[in-house]
Amino acid sequence: MHILGINAYHGDASAAIIKDGVLLAAVEEERFNRVKHCAGFPTLAIEHCLRAAGVDIEQINHIGISRDPSAHLHKKILFAATKMAKSAVGASRSEGGKSGRGIFGAITDRLANTAKVRDLKDDLASHLNVDKKAIKAQFHNIEHHRAHLASAFYVSPYEKAALLSIDGFGDFISTMFGVGDNNSIEILEQVEYPHSTGILYTATTQFIGFPYYGDEGKVMGLAPYGNPQAYIAQFREIIQTQEGGRFSLNLDYFRHHAEGVEMSWDEGSPMIGRIFSDEYIKTFGPAREQGASLTDRERDIAASLQLRLEEIGFHILNHLHQATGLTDLGLAGGVALNSVMNGKILLNTPFKRIFVQPAAGDNGTSVGVCYQIYNGILNQPRGFIMEGAYTGPEFSNDAIRAELEASGLDYETYSDREVTQRAAQDIADGAVMGWFQGAMEFGPRALGNRSIVVDPRRADMKEILNERIKKREPFRPFAPSILAEYTTEYFEQDHPAPTMLMVYQVRPEKRATIPAVTHVDGSGRLQTVTPEVNARYYQLISDFNALTGVPVVLNTSFNENEPIVCTPRHAIDCFLKTRMDVLYMGNFAIRRKGLATNCINDHELD
């Protein structure tokens, strides 16, 4: 039985496919069309999934999408009616009581301008260029947060777990929590529009001067530079806890509920209009313009926001534990990408084990859709565990060699054993190394298959990476990959973090050993690497450890202000346009000409 899951008409459009409960492929559209966080319809991702499974769309048994406009319909209608009633009172006053439009008339006038009813089957047939009648699959609308919860539970190692999905919004809900038990998920509570931690974080990110979709991670990286107590009182006013693990926004600070905030993409990167209201300006002063210098005020706002998010997160999770008595936790939703908060969960709640869906953002809902259908709806037995995130395209050595030949570049060939030894030596010598191996990662993190890898012992590596390739804001940290068995030796917590979604404190005595991956507050967003999940990457770090006595490398995504590279061609293009020293792809390597052992000197490509 084949099931295709889709996240469409939304940021991070993606597709996933399973066969008899086994995940065969999951991938974001952005990796193919090279548009960051691409929204719209994931045609290329779907085509890849079908190729990976060796089937045509006509052979798919079930197709689902992670949205259900009918969900919570009565709440949407009531919200709209209440809102329009208030508007009508205002209009009535301003027009001398002659508005006469009625609640629904005004709403539908407005909707008519923007709404186009979507039909998934029509879109699928049109984008894949097939006859609609040929698609025999049963179609499913899976509510957004149920898809998140399914992605955090059915592919987790837990038979029973507490579950939390937390993000901006989806299907009128921002936060949903409950219990997963074998083949069912019971919803215990949900927080509805317009209250949302995701909206709070995005609004503040915009206020600090980072306007793009996905910029929230920058604020998380900025937070350790500030004083979290500076504005914590203000943030406790902006978002307040309620009984039952709930919370509410002080809506005076936001525009989305009253005036609406537009989001547009036109098949490209999503852009979101201003969410924060003038109350933010009254409270914090003028918003920072994009590109202006960062001051202590922005750093303090970021720190206070991060602290308040953690307070809210632990408030929800402590209630969830109290309500369920469970100590295993499944986590998903865009806010679950906040790895700083995730890393503190075990310290601040009774939970003992955590599974975070590797693609915790909306991209991961395509996986959730597949398993909600397979396990939740069709009641098929569970059995697949998502231990890594290597579900994207992969390329054989023959395919890589063909691309290298086509590029006309000189390349070297190594045996399986040699390739990691030679690469480890290059890293130890100070090279900036592209590392392209196996199947591409799903989700925002490069996990050793589409990575740039360098020596973490050198404090200057951050600057070198930023100057040569990444061009990121200097306050943003780089992350370590560590052999799993050394986690306790280097970090203050040892819960596995195979998909780089946890930030732990680096042990004080080790910070000087790995300065390039130790953030200003002594933390590191680690990836714990095991041979079972990624044998070649494990071997690379082992070989580096054999050379240096340090079982850690710096791992950053293989890209330059674009989506992570997908194909050998993308990798070669990125290698050529940046000042990377060496690129390993499969068992091959290409080097900048004239590269000597001391690779940190600049070498221009001849």
Place this chain on the structure above:
Amino acid sequence: MSSETGAYAILITPEIQQAQPEKKDLLLPLTLAYLLSEHIRFLFPMPEENSRLVDAAFDELLKGMLLKSNGIEYLKNCNTQQQQDFITSAELILTTDVEVERLAQEYQLPCLVLGRNAQGETSVRTHSINKIKAEELRAQSLGCAQLITVISGGVLSKGHFSLSW
């Protein structure tokens, strides 16, 4: 069972006639009845033993609501003939029942029918709405039907949506 005289609308849902109705099945019809009750009094036939469930559903729906209402009167334990009499004299019928829809069509009675379209999305079918005498109720009924059909079909148009929805 009692009912005042004067214009009224009626809500007919087979779900409430079941021995153990589910609250979630009542939420949307009750929401629409409540919203339209701003313009006309509603009657809602039901078995007496299910009235508590309806109360609970309204408690959930009306939390924090500020809209005006002419009231929704529970008609407890009326028989089939009485119910049919109420239906045929109503200014507006709101229903989830296709049999009531057929009756409304046969007698050309103003009727809103909550159902599902071919894609499985909630939609509203309208019949003889132009026969509603009260202008505001007529406009609201049509607007309401359009709103539900649009929202349940998804307001996410290609390349644009507003976070206010």
